[in-house]
Amino acid sequence: MSLFSQTPALTQFGQAYQQNFSSFQSLSTLPPGWTCSFNQYLGNWGDGSSGGMRGNASVFGFQHTATTGLVTQKLELINQTGQPIFALEIKYTGRSERNTLVRYPEYEVFVQGQLASALAYSTTSTGPDSISAIVSGLSIPPGDTIIIEWKSERGGGTGASRQIGLSDVSVSAESFGALIAQDFGAKVGSRSVVNGSHFNLIQMSELSISGSDVELSSITYPLQGSFSSGSIDQFRIKLGNTPNADSATILATSNSNANLLAVEFSNLNHIMANGQRKFLFLEARMNSSFLNQTIRAKTPLITIDSGNVYIQNHDADFVFMNQISTIEFPRLKPQIYSHENVVFIKSPYQQNAAQWQVFDGSGKKLLEGVVDLQTDKTNSVTLPLSRTASYIFVLTDNQNRITHRFIFTK
Numbered sequence: 001m002s003l004f005s006q007t008p009a010l011t012q013f014g015q016a017y018q019q020n021f022s023s024f025q026s027l028s029t030l031p032p033g034w035t036c037s038f039n040q041y042l043g044n045w046g047d048g049s050s051g052g053m054r055g056n057a058s059v060f061g062f063q064h065t066a067t068t069g070l071v072t073q074k075l076e077l078i079n080q081t082g083q084p085i086f087a088l089e090i091k092y093t094g095r096s097e098r099n100t101l102v103r104y105p106e107y108e109v110f111v112q113g114q115l116a117s118a119l120a121y122s123t124t125s126t127g128p129d130s131i132s133a134i135v136s137g138l139s140i141p142p143g144d145t146i147i148i149e150w151k152s153e154r155g156g157g158t159g160a161s162r163q164i165g166l167s168d169v170s171v172s173a174e175s176f177g178a179l180i181a182q183d184f185g186a187k188v189g190s191r192s193v194v195n196g197s198h199f200n201l202i203q204m205s206e207l208s209i210s211g212s213d214v215e216l217s218s219i220t221y222p223l224q225g226s227f228s229s230g231s232i233d234q235f236r237i238k239l240g241n242t243p244n245a246d247s248a249t250i251l252a253t254s255n256s257n258a259n260l261l262a263v264e265f266s267n268l269n270h271i272m273a274n275g276q277r278k279f280l281f282l283e284a285r286m287n288s289s290f291l292n293q294t295i296r297a298k299t300p301l302i303t304i305d306s307g308n309v310y311i312q313n314h315d316a317d318f319v320f321m322n323q324i325s326t327i328e329f330p331r332l333k334p335q336i337y338s339h340e341n342v343v344f345i346k347s348p349y350q351q352n353a354a355q356w357q358v359f360d361g362s363g364k365k366l367l368e369g370v371v372d373l374q375t376d377k378t379n380s381v382t383l384p385l386s387r388t389a390s391y392i393f394v395l396t397d398n399q400n401r402i403t404h405r406f407i408f409t410k
Contacts, residue, residue, distance in 0.1 A: 006032050007145075008033045009077060010079055010080060010172070010173050012081060012173075013083075014172055014173070015172060017169075017170070018168075018170050019034075020058050020167055024056070025056045026041055027039070029055075030060075033077060034074065035076075036053055036062070036072070036073050038071045040053060041054075041055065042063070043056075044056045045057035045163065046163065049065070049160055050063065059167045060165055061165030061166075062105075063163050064105050064152070064154035064164070065161070066154065070152075071152055072150070073149070074150075075146075075149075075169065075171070077145070079143060080143070081173055083142060083210055083211075084139060084141050085173045086136065086139060086140075086208055086310040087134055087135065087136040087310070088135050088138065088148075088171060089172045090109075090116070090132065090134075090135060090148065091131065091132040091168070091169070091170040091171075092119075092132075092168060093131070094122075094123075094128065094164075094166060096162050096164060098160075098162050102158055102159060103154060103155050103156065103158060103159055103162065104123045104156060104162060105123050105152045105153065105154060105161050106122040106124075106152060106153075107119075107152050108152070109121075109150055110148070110149045110151065111147070111149075114135070114138075116135045118131075118133035119133050119135075121164075121166075123162040134174060200285070200286065201283055201337065202295065203221065203281070204281050204282075205280045206277065207276075208277045208309070209273065209274055209275060209277075210307065210308045210310065211307045212274050212306050213273050213274050213307055214272045214274075214308070215269065215271050215304065215306065216270040216302060216304060216309075217268060217269070217305060218265060218267070218268060219264070219265045219268065219303075220265070220302075221262060221301075222261065222297070223261060224298065226295075227260070232284050232285070233285045234253055234284070235283070236250055236253040236282075238251060239270075240278065240279045241278065242279060243339035243344065245344075245378060246346075246378040251265070251270060252265040263297075334373065336393070341382060341383045341384075341385045343356075343380065343383065345381070346376070346377065346379075347373035347375065351372075353372065354372070355396045355397070356381060356396070358391055360390075360391060360392075
């Protein structure tokens, strides 16, 4: 464990924190901001077979044994850039020693608890190996702690383990001139829609602004599905401060695109301030010919002037089935989507005390309750979830049983 109390910081975008461990020769010389979950230092890199840290060779190394278990070598930095950090460029050198042995520890690297697969390292390579990646999809407010963890176990193979280590670490906050788009998968579930004057939610994205103010010039959504242009009367986009589409305001409207490949909103001239975080919604108004067809809106392509726009995209396939007055099926269903640990339900009809349940990935019921559904209004259910995992939300009312799968990230 580091005996220094001063945690290092990132103070400017593009200016890297660097550490080569040249002075690491004991517990007391482990650099500020660094810790090891196995708190023993047992000598020089390349020497000895007992479990513990190794150094004195410009490396932060570790020797695994049958009893060391999962070991975490952790770096903590403070975000002192004065702005949110949405992406980090991380570089390090992976190193291996005692390379005649045939048990191979490996690093899995986590950034803010998120696995960064591109930063993995295995001692099957005798190294040194230069490893780097840009990790996006982050949201680290000013003053918060950046946490990067190198996790390893004794590894596969036979006999004693090779030593594993890292050196030449570089971490910088990235400020890009173009947008970063990350698809977060099916966070909005399939559902039916209402035709006529009703607008139905197709996709939700989070927009975060960094670097300077941004002028949104145009937004284009690539479209996929079996829908026809004649089935959609109009698209519109709304911008809001929360993930509740009801509270957002209309930014622009557009007629259905005849080639079915995309819908574009141009000449927006909308200014978003540096540091703002907004929610962007794509909605569509269907007509009576839209029956048993599908539509998918992918990550929006945004043209901007100055600054940086970071997008976290929440999308899924939507199956639309309009109500036909002469038959009972297909029935209208509530629309369900989620953001973090809040589930939003928009219903085409009213019902008091509709039941909901939450299950984990194994099918174990964790939570249950009731929610009042109001016609064409969005109700929300905040779930007291405590860990990052995949969950299943099930809504049961007098007409439907709807299952919505989502991932909650703390």
